[in-house]
Amino acid sequence: MSDPHYDIVIVGGGSAGSALANRLSADPDRSVLVLEAGRSDSRAAPFIHMPAALPFPIGSRFYDWRYESDPEPHMGGRQVYHARGKVLGGSSSINGMIFQRGNPMDYDRWAQAPGMAHWDYAHCLPYFKRMETCTAGADAWRGGDGPLSLKRGPATNPLFQALFTAARQAGYDRTDDVNGYRQEGFAPFDGNVHRGRRQSAARAYLHPVRGRANLTVKTRASVTRVLTDRGGGAAGPAPRAVGVEYVHRGRGRRVRAGEVLLCGGAINTPQLLQLSGIGDAGHLRGLGIDPVAHLPGVGRNLQDHLEVYIQYACKQPVSIAPWLAWWRRPWIGLEWLLLRRGVGATNHFEGGGFVRSNEEVAYPNLMFHFLPIAIRYDGTSPATGHGYQVHVGPMNSDARGEVRIVSPDPRAKPSLRFNYLSTERDRREWVEAVRVARDILTQPAFAAFDAGELSPGPSVETDEEILDWVARDAETALHPSCTARMGTDEEAVVDPSTFGVHGVDGLRVVDASVMPDITNANIYAPVMMIAERAADAIRGVTPLPPSDAPVYRHGQHGDAPPTG
């Protein structure tokens, strides 16, 4: 029996994969197959749908790929845990739901590289708008009718109000909307929460169209290799992707494809490319893999955000700590199940801000997330009682790492080395980050709440002590990216207009891997914007026209958006 054939096979039903599945299957003449290694995102599993339950899927073999970095050379050989969503919706089904576009100047920086001129913010903004419904209000910067419904704040806990006042006291402005005219400053944040539930990419894009006759979604289908029709000799035609091999419920299978879209995320996509013979030819030969295309940039340029939690004890009983006591959890769960409201219906990351930590940087290099509780991302807490914390770290680090397979066996996890804290600039910005955070958290506005710093605590004061603590305590903010970057130079992997893999026909990459440089905030929104743009490029429709809405640039524009 011959292998089944689809016009498009999407590898990974995660964030980008869900958006592409929707947009590409809108054309009924095009058959689309989504192969997702993880399980379905069933409504019966409340931990991936209740916003406040976000720590639970992390580390779970049912939902998480459970990666770990190699021993990090500048962190005393520590291995940093990396969660990645392994379920329909991918990482958007287990993430923190914080919605951040990044700074407009991030994209203007992308656009400076050869062949990337159309990646400036003016060209990205229409797609950011198309994908969202900003429930706080649509305007020249925000969308009003897209699939991703965004909930603002509300950041009404008195500790958020203390944060906003304290930031002002420390010399940092308020802003109306960090995703709007002006990012720099402090404000309530948007989140991917709709009617009290997490709204993953699968829920926003994939489930509403699952009834389409031309769309097939297979879960627990792990792709092990991209099939190509010939090894392209130097003078011969380029090799072409013709399908994939995958394992479904323990059985090896094949499917043929008009084209293959890789959407496995910034770790799995370079892994799959390398397993398929696309990467550094010398490295692949060393593992016994026949190179199909020599693309040395595959897996390189790995970037991420590292962060610390600066935690304070709170002398007033206003934090949300008591609500998370074990004996209250059933009631929180019940209220959420029945009414979709209460403590369970928010991710609690309801506000924060963006700061330039020195005058050399043109736009914010630090992001603050504030939580009205002292707790680690995995749900562990340093102390009982009331507390609060900020998450902070450098957002534009120049540290670069690599994803490399260590075996031709697709079940073997790849080596991940991030080189956190490896550069002079990164270390300087780390010291600035901790000092700015402490400056804000010790302003008069916090006097009524501040019962002393819990972590790192007063014994960490000098630059060396701060860096030593960061090396011991920092965690990833879970934004690995840039490992198959767009561009036209020798290390670039993907064409910036077509998303095609250089030197291989019929194969594209659309996920966090293609970002050339990480943006200065959480990266889910940029990934979704990239997917929206890729959908238009693949369908061959005319791209949306660039926006002429002005954006704030420090020292060049007014603090408030222009009116009239």
Ligand SMILES: Cc1cc2nc3c(=O)[nH]c(=O)nc-3n(C[C@H](O)[C@H](O)[C@H](O)COP(=O)(O)OP(=O)(O)OC[C@H]3O[C@@H](n4cnc5c(N)ncnc54)[C@H](O)[C@@H]3O)c2cc1C
């Ligand atoms: C715990 C956590 C918290 C985060 N918090 C935030 C946040 O609050 N805000 C924010 O903006 N960002 C956050 N992020 C980051 C953000 O969610 C991701 O960067 C983004 O969702 C990545 O999208 P993607 O499409 O590149 O990959 P993913 O969404 O991870 O999708 C990849 C999909 O491909 C599947 N897959 C991989 N390999 C294969 C294969 N071989 N065969 C078949 N399927 C495969 C995976 O199972 C997965 O479903 C967080 C991430 C995590 C893990």
